[in-house]
Amino acid sequence: MAKPDGFLEYGRVTPAYRPVEERVMDFREIEVPLDEEALRRQAARCMDCGVPFCHSYGCPLGNLVPDYSDAVYRGDWKEALDLMHSTNNFPEFTGLVCPALCEASCTLALDEAATACRHIELQIAEKGWEEGWIVPEPAPVKTGRTAAIIGSGPAGLAAAQQLARKGHSVVVLEKSDRIGGTLQYGIPNYKLEKQLISRRISQMEQEGVKFETDVAVGDDLSAKYIMKNYDAVLITSGTPKPRDIAVPGRHLKGVHFAMELLTQQTKLLYGDEIPADELIDPCGKHVVVIGGGDTGADCVGTSIRRGCKSVTQVELLPAPPEEREAGNPWPEWPRIFRTASAHLEGCDRVWSVLTKKFYGEGLSSDGASSGGSSPGGLSSGGLSSGGASLEGNERGRVTKVGCARLQWEGRGFTEIPGSDFLLDADLVLLSMGFVPHRESKLVNDFGLEQDSTGSVQVDDGYHTSVTGVFAAGDAVTGASLVVRAINHGRRAAEMVHEYLSGL
Ligand SMILES: Cc1cc2nc3c(=O)[nH]c(=O)nc-3n(C[C@H](O)[C@H](O)[C@H](O)COP(=O)(O)OP(=O)(O)OC[C@H]3O[C@@H](n4cnc5c(N)ncnc54)[C@H](O)[C@@H]3O)c2cc1C
Structure with a gap:
């Protein structure tokens, strides 16, 4: 620790966001990086506490936060980069x-306020790229063993890089048209610009990793073919199936899964053509996002950038507390109220709200107008609990979402009588999480066992129920x-390497 009293001398500073009125006009990165001197001061705040929970408890990768902070403070950026890469293949993504x-x-x-580890991590990686220190590291000797990795998200990419550097021949098979999984199609460009993925792919290609897109394993290629042609298989296919909602009017036009909008948006930014009848366009629309999580917030930020008239994010659960509760002490992850950058850009958030029905064109004007509309598109009253007075047309385009307020007791809820209300909605985005691979062709084709949730079951060594398939x-x-x-991805790669080494 180069500066023992750094945490006493300097307060926590994190990167500011670009002003709202500027950033909503584009999809570029929203954070303004700290300058080098400010960053050094932040690095000096790490007190080398002796029991660094940051790396032993907090960070799943075990990032060496005290060590890289010290190196940054001393100005040894190359050492900081080497420390970073010793635990994390892609610190610019996590940064x-x-x-x-x-x-x-x-x-x-x-x-006190924590150190700014995340931003320091990002800047170490960016410095590495700027200085030309991040270069391909091909294996000096090839092993002659082959591995197929199915899915190119962060798990698949990290595993592919680790295995290629051990000398194995690695192919990554991806069903989508671009590499990156949710980093590519999911997380919006304003949080992660996509050239950051391209430069890593280029590095990995030069390390010998082969990428094949538009290949859906289970459909385009059979498990049998893959097992015959590769010595080991690693499945990193994510959770591609979004959770649906079974309420009347679900089939109406204008009700979409969040990922449809987010994927289209990235494609549009690449200049891809989206057929007019498939285009989801929030421009000029009242948007309702169902689901209060991060994917929902990404829909909020995307809709605002696309010029929506209003956007409301609806969450079933109650709002979390402002401060940690007694049962959630440090160093646990604090389950507290969070505000994403998108929420600061002009969004209404409603909590403890049940979505009961989507109404289509033809809704009676009585019901639609009763209670008036707030700037966020919120109209209150006018709906009985069952929605009986408002039997809107269940064909055509969505126009309203019928909701009710909830009273939560423990893990259960009851509807508050007479609390029904309507939200204006020309576009509804379903963002209620993802479900595991229960009926996936991929999993069935390999004959993999699944756990009680439907996720792929593995042992402590990331091995599935089928030999050679991880x-x-x-x-x-x-x-x-x-x-x-x-x-x-890194841990599984170690196990695949061990398996391949024993063949
Ligand atoms: C909208 C959104 C925003 C998020 N934001 C954040 C965030 O800000 N911070 C954060 O830490 N996490 C975030 N997450 C979560 C994070 O992105 C995921 O946890 C992470 O990407 C999972 O990585 P993975 O490699 O397991 O799977 P994924 O990234 O989901 O990649 C799986 C890949 O497998 C491919 N695939 C699936 N089936 C097949 C098949 N049969 N054949 C070939 N390929 C197949 C898919 O097309 C996909 O490309 C977000 C998630 C979403 C959806």
Whole structure:
């Protein structure tokens, strides 16, 4: 620790966001990086506490936060980069999108503001690219063994890089038209610009990794073919199936899964053509996002950038508390109220609200107008609990969402009588999480056992029920985080390497 009293001398500073009125006009990165001197001061705040929960408890990758902070403070950026890469293949991804579990468990966070580990991580990686220190690291000797990785998200990419560097011949098979999984199609460009993925893919190609897109394993290629042609298989197929909602009017035009909008948006930014009848266009529309999580917030930010008239995010659960509750002490991840950058751009958030019905064109004007509309598109009253007075046309386009307020008791809820209300909605985005691979052709074709949730079942060594077939990332854990997927990919690669070495 180069500066023992750094945490006493300097306060926590994190990167500012570009002003709202500027950033909503484009899809570029929203954070303004700290300058080098400010960053050095932030690095000096790490107090080398002796029991660094940040790396031993918080960060799934075990990032060496005290060591890289010290190196940054001393100005030894190359050492910081080497320390970073010793635990994390893609620190620029986590440096941008990680919720920073390390910061939540920082010892300073006990009664002070945590160190700014996430941003320091990003800048170490960016410095590495700028200085030309991040170069391909091909294996000096090839092993002659082959591995197929199915799915190119952070788990698959991390595993592919690790295995290629061990000298194995690796092919990544991806059903989508571009590599990157949810980093590519999911996380919006304003949180993660896509050239950051391209430069890593280029590095990995030069390390010998082969990428094949538009190949859906289970459909375009059989498990039998893959097992015959590769010595080992690693499944990192994520949780591609969004959770649906079974309410009347679900089939109406204008009701879409969040991922449809988010995927289209990235494609549009690449200049891809989207056929007019498939285009989801929030421009000029009242948008209702169902689901209060991060994917929902990404829909909010995307809709605002696309010029929506209003956007409301609806959550079934009650709003979390502002501060940690007694049962959720440090260094656990704090289950508290969070505001994403998108929420600061002009969004209404409603909590403890049940979505009961989608109404289509033809809704009686009585019901539609009763209670008036707030600027966020919220109209209250006018609906009985069963929605009996408002039998809108269930064909055509969606125009309203029928909701009711909830009273939560423990893990159960009851509807508050007479609390029904309507939200104006020309576009509804379903963002209620993802379900595991229960009926997936991929999993069935390989004949993999699944756990009680439907995720792919693996043993402690990431081995599935089929010899030579491994699995990692969200496909195993259920929907999670980029940092956990990278960690899983790295750990699974170690096991695949061990397996290949024994053949
Ligand atoms: C909208 C959104 C925003 C998110 N934002 C964040 C964030 O800000 N921070 C964060 O830490 N986490 C975030 N997450 C979660 C994070 O992106 C995931 O946890 C992580 O990407 C999982 O990585 P993975 O490699 O396991 O799977 P994925 O990234 O989902 O990749 C799986 C890949 O497998 C491919 N695939 C599936 N089936 C087949 C098949 N049969 N054949 C070939 N390929 C197949 C898919 O097309 C996909 O490309 C977000 C998730 C979403 C959906």
